[in-house]
Amino acid sequence: MTLKVYRLPLCPFPPIPWWSLAATGQVRLDGLEHYPKRTFRNRYTLMQSTGPMDISIPVERRGGRPRAQDETNRMCGDHDRKSWQAVKTAYGRAPFFEEMADELRGLFEDGPGTLGGWNRATISWASSWLGISAPKDVTAMEYPATEAVDVPSLKASFEADRSCHWSHVWQDRQQSIPFESLGILDLLLHLGPEASTEIMPILPSESPRPGSRPE
Numbered sequence: 001m002t003l004k005v006y007r008l009p010l011c012p013f014p015p016i017p018w019w020s021l022a023a024t025g026q027v028r029l030d031g032l033e034h035y036p037k038r039t040f041r042n043r044y045t046l047m048q049s050t051g052p053m054d055i056s057i058p059v060e061r062r063g064g065r066p067r068a069q070d071e072t073n074r075m076c077g078d079h080d081r082k083s084w085q086a087v088k089t090a091y092g093r094a095p096f097f098e099e100m101a102d103e104l105r106g107l108f109e110d111g112p113g114t115l116g117g118w119n120r121a122t123i124s125w126a127s128s129w130l131g132i133s134a135p136k137d138v139t140a141m142e143y144p145a146t147e148a149v150d151v152p153s154l155k156a157s158f159e160a161d162r163s164c165h166w167s168h169v170w171q172d173r174q175q176s177i178p179f180e181s182l183g184i185l186d187l188l189l190h191l192g193p194e195a196s197t198e199i200m201p202i203l204p205s206e207s208p209r210p211g212s213r214p215e
Helices: 016-022 077-093 096-111 115-130 151-161 183-200
Strands: 007-010 029-031 043-048 051-056 146-150
Touching: 007 016, 016 151, 016 183, 029 051, 043 077, 043 183, 077 096, 077 183, 096 115, 096 183, 115 183
Parallel strands: 007 029, 007 146
Antiparallel strands: 043 051
């Protein structure tokens, strides 16, 4: 029996539902899709004292045909510095911030110049800490036999089951923390190498089971 293979979109610091599918091994990265603007493919969510904050990655505007992320250039420089400052403000008190700060600063200040390259770099960084292999890119030959994944639907499934949770630096100020929507950056800065215990391999057809995660 041939296992179904799913296509996961390239996005920065993907949230836990994305990683729960990646952990099954039945996935490929969709670096071939045309980049749709104003979607989670160029934004990720941090948690600050005042609540969730979406960080967008600005890209150069280019007319003409639709382009893949690897052909879409990031606007680097001042934006990268501001984004890194936002991360420090949000997670400077997180248990593993100091241990990971140098790696992350390098990623923000000297990361790849294309959106696709930068997104892959965030995935590679996270996978090295999680111990989960980063998915390989789908090939043009594989494409027709794979199925695209709707990440917002995955996140909604996790939210309904309240499957994501961990001790958070802002839990004393925020009654409701959208764990399922926060970038993997949040989880890693709080749990470090133990972050993988919050990620269970789950296929789109399956539903997270409350209480099934290790405590």
